[in-house]
Amino acid sequence: MSTVRSASAVAPSNIALVKYWGKRDLELNLPATGSISVTLDTLLTHTTIAFDTALDTDEVTLNGEPAGTAGARVARFLDLVRDLYGVREHARVETRNDFPTGAGLASSASGFAALAVACDAALELGLSTEQLSVLARRGSGSAARSLIGGFAEMHAGSADDGTDAYAVPLAPAEALPLRVLVAVTTREAKAVGSTEGMRLTEATSPFYGAWVDATREDLDALRAALRDGDLATVGQVAEGNCLRMHATMLGAEPGLLYWNAATVDVMHAVRALRAERIGAWFTIDAGPQVKVLCDAEDEPDVRARLDALAGVTAVLAASPGPGARVVEASA
Numbered sequence: 467m468s469t470v471r472s473a474s475a476v477a478p479s480n481i482a483l484v485k486y487w488g489k490r491d492l493e494l495n496l497p498a499t500g501s502i503s504v505t506l507d508t509l510l511t512h513t514t515i516a517f518d519t520a521l522d523t524d525e526v527t528l529n530g531e532p533a534g535t536a537g538a539r540v541a542r543f544l545d546l547v548r549d550l551y552g553v554r555e556h557a558r559v560e561t562r563n564d565f566p567t568g569a570g571l572a573s574s575a576s577g578f579a580a581l582a583v584a585c586d587a588a589l590e591l592g593l594s595t596e597q598l599s600v601l602a603r604r605g606s607g608s609a610a611r612s613l614i615g616g617f618a619e620m621h622a623g624s625a626d627d628g629t630d631a632y633a634v635p636l637a638p639a640e641a642l643p644l645r646v647l648v649a650v651t652t653r654e655a656k657a658v659g660s661t662e663g664m665r666l667t668e669a670t671s672p673f674y675g676a677w678v679d680a681t682r683e684d685l686d687a688l689r690a691a692l693r694d695g696d697l698a699t700v701g702q703v704a705e706g707n708c709l710r711m712h713a714t715m716l717g718a719e720p721g722l723l724y725w726n727a728a729t730v731d732v733m734h735a736v737r738a739l740r741a742e743r744i745g746a747w748f749t750i751d752a753g754p755q756v757k758v759l760c761d762a763e764d765e766p767d768v769r770a771r772l773d774a775l776a777g778v779t780a781v782l783a784a785s786p787g788p789g790a791r792v793v794e795a796s797a
């Protein structure tokens with residue numbers, strides 16, 4: 467007779483306002499710098515895991531289909547969990563994103579945060595939030611931040627074993643009247659994943675060292691702006707940091723260009739809104755979608771402008787929200 471240990475978890479995406487782009491250790495997935503993000507109340511991953519003594523391999527489905535490459539990444543993460551916590555069983559993992567996967571919408575962040583929380587609950591590991599953040603980081607650097615609600619700061623840490631590289635709460639969700647509008651410009655998966663993109667940037671971009679230095683300054687500026695509840699400065703720092711990250715990627719050999727024509731149209735539209743004294747700022751990760759930050763009061767104006775752009779296929783909206791959580795305890 468087989469024994470099953472199962473649990474379900476939900477985890478949100480997060481958007482980095484000061485971004486992580488570079489690793490100090492590839493094996494442990496340790497970031498070269500800290501980062502600051504906002505955790506979103508929509509764009510969620512739902513994951514159910516069942517560790518089952520009857521299985522001789524991991525079975526992973528993503529949005530109801532066999533998960534392919536993403537499934538191999540999940541299986542590697544489960545190998546790590548088995549290794550760290552002395553677990554022998556393989557698992558069935560059913561995971562579902564309520565947003566497009568793999569196109570710069572942080573699906574690995576919500577995905578590995580949900581997986582870490584579900585593993586902890588199913589196996590009754592009793593991990594602290596910090597330990598869960600460290601574990602989620604092994605799956606994806608940005609996943610470490612999705613454990614935390616509101617605004618989170620990821621510490622780069624200095625320990626060789628990575629035990630001090632985890633995310634902590636920086637400000638509650640209510641700290642700013644922030645809305646995040648995601649302008650979707652394509653649903654195609656991106657060509658170069660973040661690990662490969664970071665490796666290429668570190669190895670070949672002459673701007674990489676300057677990026678690391680500038681990011682440290684951006685972290686100080688953003689922390690202060692959040693403390694003051696100053697949305698305009700938060701937006702300004704986030705937009706500048708995003709452009710510096712992309713400038714650094716563009717300087718790689720070959721240059722990493724994640725934008726399409728509509729991405730650039732959205733950037734111009736956001737700048738035009740600001741020229742009309744409507745507070746809106748953009749940030750873009752390793753993909754073609756643009757996340758527009760604005761005050762809740764300005765959301766209708768900003769949304770109307772984004773909807774009017776021919777290359778924008780959808781606009782998804784989110785507010786700061788709670789971190790990853792269990793939705794159903796082990797039977």
Ligand code: PMV
Binds near residue numbers: 574606608660661
């Ligand atoms: O966590 P990863 O490996 O998907 O890398 C995230 C990289 C960015 O999204 C571009 C920046 C960030 O800090 O989220």
